Amino acid sequence: MKALKWLLIVSFLFLTFTDTATRRASAEGFADPITTNAASIVTDQLVLTMGSVNMVHNGKTYKSAQPVANIAGRTFLPFSSIAARYGYAISYDAQKKQSTAKSDKHELVFKIGSGYAYRDGVLTKLTGVPYISNGYLMVPLRSWGEMADSSIAVVGKTITLKWSTVVIPPKPTAAFEVNPTEIYAGQTMVSYIDHSTNPTGMPFVDERWEGRMDVFPDPGTYVITRQVEDTNGVWSEPYSVTVTVKLPNQPPVADFTTEKSQYRIGEEISYVDLSSDDENAIVKRTFTGNDKVFFEPGDKLVTLVVQDSHGLTSTVTKAVTVTSEVLYTKDEYYRLNTKVGSNFSIDPASVPKMPSIGYTINSVPSQMVRSNSPETLLQEGIAYEAQLTGQVRFMFHNVNKIGYPVKIYLLATNNNSTPVNVNTSSIGVGGPDPSVGNTAMASTSRYLTSIGSNPAPRWMTVRPHQTIEILPEISKTPLKLNDVISAYADIYSEQELQFHVVVVAAGKNPIAELPNLSVMPRDGIHVRGTFNNADRTIDINDTLGDTEQRITLGDKTIDKYLDGIDDTTGELQYNTGNFGTLYRLHLPHVAARTLIALNPRGGIYTGAFMVNGQVVTASLMNNTQAAVLYRTGNTEESVDFVFTLAGGSNLPIAMTFLPLPELRW
Known part of the structure; x- marks a missing residue:
C-alpha cells in the first residue's frame, strides 16, 4: 500500500x-x-x-x-x-x-x-x-x-x-554587409555580403528584405533590413544597415597649360596640369606628345588623359606652337641638360674625327689575378691557382653552364710552418644575374665605391697546412644555370699563400673537395693569369675642352696589354683588354664649361667611373650613345678619374671632351 x-x-x-x-x-x-x-x-x-x-x-x-x-x-x-x-x-x-x-x-x-x-x-x-x-x-x-x-x-x-x-533554441542572426561603402546614386552597383549565423547549425530556408536595391536611384539615407528563417521555423530578429547614397560622381576635367603660347626650337617647355575632379580623386594622369623640348617648328599636339578613382576619364588635346627660331640645337641642348650618368645621342662618325690626346702610362708595382678562363663553366674543378704574397687584386668573371647550381670560392692554403695573416679590403661583387651588363656595372661601381670609402681591412689567420675560405662574398649565393658573376677584391698576405679559385656544386664543402679537384683547361679565348704592374696612372697636363677632343682607352696601342703568367701551366699570358687593371687618370686643366662624356667604340659597354670621388655608372648599347660623366663649371677645374675597364664589355672606349654652348635665354 x-x-x-x-x-x-x-x-x-x-x-x-x-x-x-x-x-x-x-x-x-x-x-x-x-x-x-x-x-x-x-x-x-x-x-x-x-x-x-x-x-x-x-x-x-x-x-x-x-x-x-x-x-x-x-x-x-x-x-x-x-x-x-x-x-x-x-x-x-x-x-x-x-x-x-x-x-x-x-x-x-x-x-x-x-x-x-x-x-x-x-x-x-x-x-x-x-x-x-x-x-x-x-x-x-x-x-x-x-x-x-x-x-x-x-x-x-x-x-x-x-x-x-x-x-527554446537561440535565434539565428541576420547580419550582412553592404559593399562598397561609397555609393553613388544611379551609378554604383551594390552587393550584399552575408554574415548571418545560426548557433544551432541549422541552414536557412527563407529570408525577408526591406529597402534592398542593387542600384539606389537617388541620393539620401536608406535603411536596409533583413531577417532569416532556419529549418526549425525560427526567424531572426531584424538586422538593419543604414547607408548614405551620394550624389552621382562626376567625371574629372582634364586641362593643362604652358607658361608661354609659343616656344623656340630647343627651348624647354613647362606643362602645368590644371585638371580637377569633384572629389579631388584623380588617380592617373597620362600625357602623350608632351616632349620637354622640340627641335622642329610647327604646332605640336599634346594630349592629357586623367582618370578618377571610379574609373571615369577625361581627355584634352592642345597645340603647342614651336617657332622656327633656334635657342639650342638638339646636340647643344642635350650636352647642356643630360643628367650625369645618363645618355645622349651622338654622331658616331664625329668621335674619330676629334683630335686624339696622347698620353703616357706610368705603371705602378702591383699584382692582379684575372680568373676569366674558362669564362663559361662546364665542369667543377679549380679555375685558377697561384702562390702569392703581398697586395693582390683578384678579378672574377664567369657564367655557369654546368647544368646545376654551383658556387665559386677563393681558398687559401698555408704551406708554411708558421701562421700567415691575410686580409681583404675593397670588394665589389655583381650577380649572380643572367645579365652580363648588370653584373659588370654592379661589380665595378661597388668596387669603386668601396675604394672611395677606404674600408678597414678584415684580417684572418691561416694556420700551418690549413686551408680557409678568404672571400665569402663571392660564394654567398649559388650561380644557377646561365647566371653570371663578376667581382673585384683587394687581398693582402703577409707571407706566401697558395690561392685556389674553386668551383663546386652548391652544398658541397669546397675545402673537403679540393684534394680531389683538377685544374680546368683554359677556353682558348679568355684570360687567366697573374699580372704585375697592374695599376696604371695617366697624367695629362694639357688644357682639355677648349675644342672637341678625345682620349682612347683599351686600344692596346697606347694602352698596351699587360703580360703575365698562367701559374697553372707556366704559359705567357697577355691581359687582353686590360680588364682588372686599375687606372688613375689625373687631368689638372679641364676648361670651364666642358662636358666629359664616354662613347663606346667597340660595342656594348657597361661599367662605372669614380669622378672626383663620386661613382658614376655608364650603360651604353652602341657608338651612337654617349654617357655624361662630368661637367665643369664656369672656371677651369682639376678632374680625377679612378676606374677599371668593366668585364663583359667591349673595347676600346673614348673619353670625349666637348665644349658646352653658351647659355641663352
Whole structure:
C-alpha cells in the first residue's frame, strides 16, 4: 500500500508540473507558429544516495558539499550543491540570514531556522526546517522538489529527482554587409555580403528584405533590413544597415597649360596640369606628345588623359606652337641638360674625327689575378691557382653552364710552418644575374665605391697546412644555370699563400673537395693569369675642352696589354683588354664649361667611373650613345678619374671632351 501511495504522489507531481509547464509555455508565447516547432522539452534526472556526497546528474557523477542527511525521518539536501545541479545562481544575505537560488524560472528564498520559504515571492510552508551543517545550509528534500517543479522517487536509500525544462533554441542572426561603402546614386552597383549565423547549425530556408536595391536611384539615407528563417521555423530578429547614397560622381576635367603660347626650337617647355575632379580623386594622369623640348617648328599636339578613382576619364588635346627660331640645337641642348650618368645621342662618325690626346702610362708595382678562363663553366674543378704574397687584386668573371647550381670560392692554403695573416679590403661583387651588363656595372661601381670609402681591412689567420675560405662574398649565393658573376677584391698576405679559385656544386664543402679537384683547361679565348704592374696612372697636363677632343682607352696601342703568367701551366699570358687593371687618370686643366662624356667604340659597354670621388655608372648599347660623366663649371677645374675597364664589355672606349654652348635665354 505504501508503494502504491508513493506512486500516486509521484504521478500527481509529474502530471502537475507537465501541465504547468505547458500552460506556462502557452502563456509566454511558445505556442506562436513561428516558435512552436523550435521549442523542446528536456528532462533532467538527479540520483542521490542517503548519507552519500555522490550526485549522479544525467549519468555524470558530482560531489556535493555535504552528504544527504536524514533528521527525524526527514531528508535534507545541501542547498548550494542541489541548486547548482538545477542551474540556479545562489546568493546569501548575511543580515537577513537567508539564501537565494535564482533562475530564469524561479526565485527560491530559504532562511535558517524558518519553517517557511518564498517561491517567486509567495510564502510556502516547508516540510522541514533548514539548518546549518559544517557551514552549509541544508534544505528539506520534499519542499525543494515541489518548489523546483520536480518529481521525487525514493527506493531504499536511493532518491531520484526529475524535472523538465522547455528549451527554446537561440535565434539565428541576420547580419550582412553592404559593399562598397561609397555609393553613388544611379551609378554604383551594390552587393550584399552575408554574415548571418545560426548557433544551432541549422541552414536557412527563407529570408525577408526591406529597402534592398542593387542600384539606389537617388541620393539620401536608406535603411536596409533583413531577417532569416532556419529549418526549425525560427526567424531572426531584424538586422538593419543604414547607408548614405551620394550624389552621382562626376567625371574629372582634364586641362593643362604652358607658361608661354609659343616656344623656340630647343627651348624647354613647362606643362602645368590644371585638371580637377569633384572629389579631388584623380588617380592617373597620362600625357602623350608632351616632349620637354622640340627641335622642329610647327604646332605640336599634346594630349592629357586623367582618370578618377571610379574609373571615369577625361581627355584634352592642345597645340603647342614651336617657332622656327633656334635657342639650342638638339646636340647643344642635350650636352647642356643630360643628367650625369645618363645618355645622349651622338654622331658616331664625329668621335674619330676629334683630335686624339696622347698620353703616357706610368705603371705602378702591383699584382692582379684575372680568373676569366674558362669564362663559361662546364665542369667543377679549380679555375685558377697561384702562390702569392703581398697586395693582390683578384678579378672574377664567369657564367655557369654546368647544368646545376654551383658556387665559386677563393681558398687559401698555408704551406708554411708558421701562421700567415691575410686580409681583404675593397670588394665589389655583381650577380649572380643572367645579365652580363648588370653584373659588370654592379661589380665595378661597388668596387669603386668601396675604394672611395677606404674600408678597414678584415684580417684572418691561416694556420700551418690549413686551408680557409678568404672571400665569402663571392660564394654567398649559388650561380644557377646561365647566371653570371663578376667581382673585384683587394687581398693582402703577409707571407706566401697558395690561392685556389674553386668551383663546386652548391652544398658541397669546397675545402673537403679540393684534394680531389683538377685544374680546368683554359677556353682558348679568355684570360687567366697573374699580372704585375697592374695599376696604371695617366697624367695629362694639357688644357682639355677648349675644342672637341678625345682620349682612347683599351686600344692596346697606347694602352698596351699587360703580360703575365698562367701559374697553372707556366704559359705567357697577355691581359687582353686590360680588364682588372686599375687606372688613375689625373687631368689638372679641364676648361670651364666642358662636358666629359664616354662613347663606346667597340660595342656594348657597361661599367662605372669614380669622378672626383663620386661613382658614376655608364650603360651604353652602341657608338651612337654617349654617357655624361662630368661637367665643369664656369672656371677651369682639376678632374680625377679612378676606374677599371668593366668585364663583359667591349673595347676600346673614348673619353670625349666637348665644349658646352653658351647659355641663352
